[in-house]
Amino acid sequence: MTSDPLVRLLADLVAIPSVNPMGRGKTGPGYSEHEVAAYVDAYLRRHGVGTRVNDVLPGRPNVTGFIDSGAEKTLLLEAHCDTVQAESMTIPPFSPELRDGRLYGRGSCDTKGSLAAFLYGVCSHLDAGGRLRCNVIVIAAADEEYQFTGARHAVAHGLKADFGIVGEPTRLRIVRAHKGVTRWRIATRGVAAHSAYPERGVNAIYAMGHVLDRLERYGNALRGSAIHPLLGPASLSTGVIEGGEAVNIVPDRCTVEVDRRTLPGETTEEVLGAVRSALEGVSGWEFDPPHLAVAGMEVPEESPVVRLLSGAIAGVCGEASVEAAQYATDAGIYNGAGIPSVVFGPGDIAQAHTAEEWIDLEDLHAAAAVVRSLISQQ
Numbered sequence: 179m180t181s182d183p184l185v186r187l188l189a190d191l192v193a194i195p196s197v198n199p200m201g202r203g204k205t206g207p208g209y210s211e212h213e214v215a216a217y218v219d220a221y222l223r224r225h226g227v228g229t230r231v232n233d234v235l236p237g238r239p240n241v242t243g244f245i246d247s248g249a250e251k252t253l254l255l256e257a258h259c260d261t262v263q264a265e266s267m268t269i270p271p272f273s274p275e276l277r278d279g280r281l282y283g284r285g286s287c288d289t290k291g292s293l294a295a296f297l298y299g300v301c302s303h304l305d306a307g308g309r310l311r312c313n314v315i316v317i318a319a320a321d322e323e324y325q326f327t328g329a330r331h332a333v334a335h336g337l338k339a340d341f342g343i344v345g346e347p348t349r350l351r352i353v354r355a356h357k358g359v360t361r362w363r364i365a366t367r368g369v370a371a372h373s374a375y376p377e378r379g380v381n382a383i384y385a386m387g388h389v390l391d392r393l394e395r396y397g398n399a400l401r402g403s404a405i406h407p408l409l410g411p412a413s414l415s416t417g418v419i420e421g422g423e424a425v426n427i428v429p430d431r432c433t434v435e436v437d438r439r440t441l442p443g444e445t446t447e448e449v450l451g452a453v454r455s456a457l458e459g460v461s462g463w464e465f466d467p468p469h470l471a472v473a474g475m476e477v478p479e480e481s482p483v484v485r486l487l488s489g490a491i492a493g494v495c496g497e498a499s500v501e502a503a504q505y506a507t508d509a510g511i512y513n514g515a516g517i518p519s520v521v522f523g524p525g526d527i528a529q530a531h532t533a534e535e536w537i538d539l540e541d542l543h544a545a546a547a548v549v550r551s552l553i554s555q556q
């Protein structure tokens with residue numbers, strides 16, 4: 179299909195489905211990261227990089243490559259292997275197609291493009307006998323799209339690096355700050371009764387009505403408080419409600435699912451505490467423990483990783499820009515573990531998760547060149 183080794187690498191990665199089951203218990207061919215992980219493992223080994231493959235969930239591994247150059251500092255390059263589902267795509271998701279300077283297919287943009295650029299940037303430099311200015315850890319991580327398990331596993335098992343770059347489609351810009359997210363359910367409990375005798379029961383949906391009123395007011399108040407200079411205010415949205423069995427039964431249970439976007443530095447305890455306070459005086463509710471909590475992050479503009487990466491991007495693209503993003507990434511986990519990490523990669527987040535996902539091949543090549551320049555001993 180192409181003789182370009184980087185495009186070939188990306189096409190191979192896209193052709194191996196690695197759809198995240200998103201907690202829906204889906205298994206079998208097409209789901210999970212193990213096949214793409216095996217490909218990455220073989221690719222790194224073929225280029226002389228020692229690897230480890232560790233399951234972070236059953237059958238769902240991280241691949242970690244380590245290149246010890248004897249340097250003082252260690253750079254982490256991480257990109258996730260999983261993709262979102264492909265059922266709603268209007269192009270063949272796993273038969274990568276080259277058209278108009280783009281590669282089409284699920285994961286091409288989010289984030290196998292970054293993974294390919296990182297792998298190729300490092301391995302082409304090694305193949306050419308180039309020297310490294312730092313040690314390099316490459317992680318192809320599992321389960322970013324759902325619960326960030328791969329990154330959590332890596333830091334829980336002692337990952338050490340001086341700085342990191344997390345691959346996501348940023349259009350080759352440096353994202354040095356992004357929000358985090360905490361999601362959890364709030365339940366109200368009542369007492370079931372025949373709807374002809376509502377006074378014999380306690381209506382959990384009415385109770386939830388009071389909770390929702392407070393949540394809405396709290397969400398509105400957040401808009402005017404603690405504005406982050408790059409990210410704006412934190413936010414809260416209630417996205418799912420469930421309750422009631424039938425219209426002739428007074429409901430004994432109602433739940434809502436809440437999505438709270440956090441600013442860097444806000445902890446899960448603080449977030450839950452503030453919402454509890456907002457519900458003070460309303461009775462009958464309880465919180466489930468959060469099913470997702472990933473921290474926001476902010477790396478200072480003058481931090482070495484921003485400076486070095488800016489220099490490499492400017493060398494390849496002419497200029498570098500630094501910005502902030504609203505979405506959460508694995509970088510929140512690495513920053514939380516003390517590894518200053520920014521987000522950078524080829525492609526545009528506007529194409530991520532879409533029905534005809536694609537990546538611009540010029541972007542892809544530029545990203546690989548940036549990585550190569552970044553790690554090269556000049």
Ligand SMILES: [Zn+2]
Nearest residue numbers: 288289322346
């Ligand atoms: Zn992604």
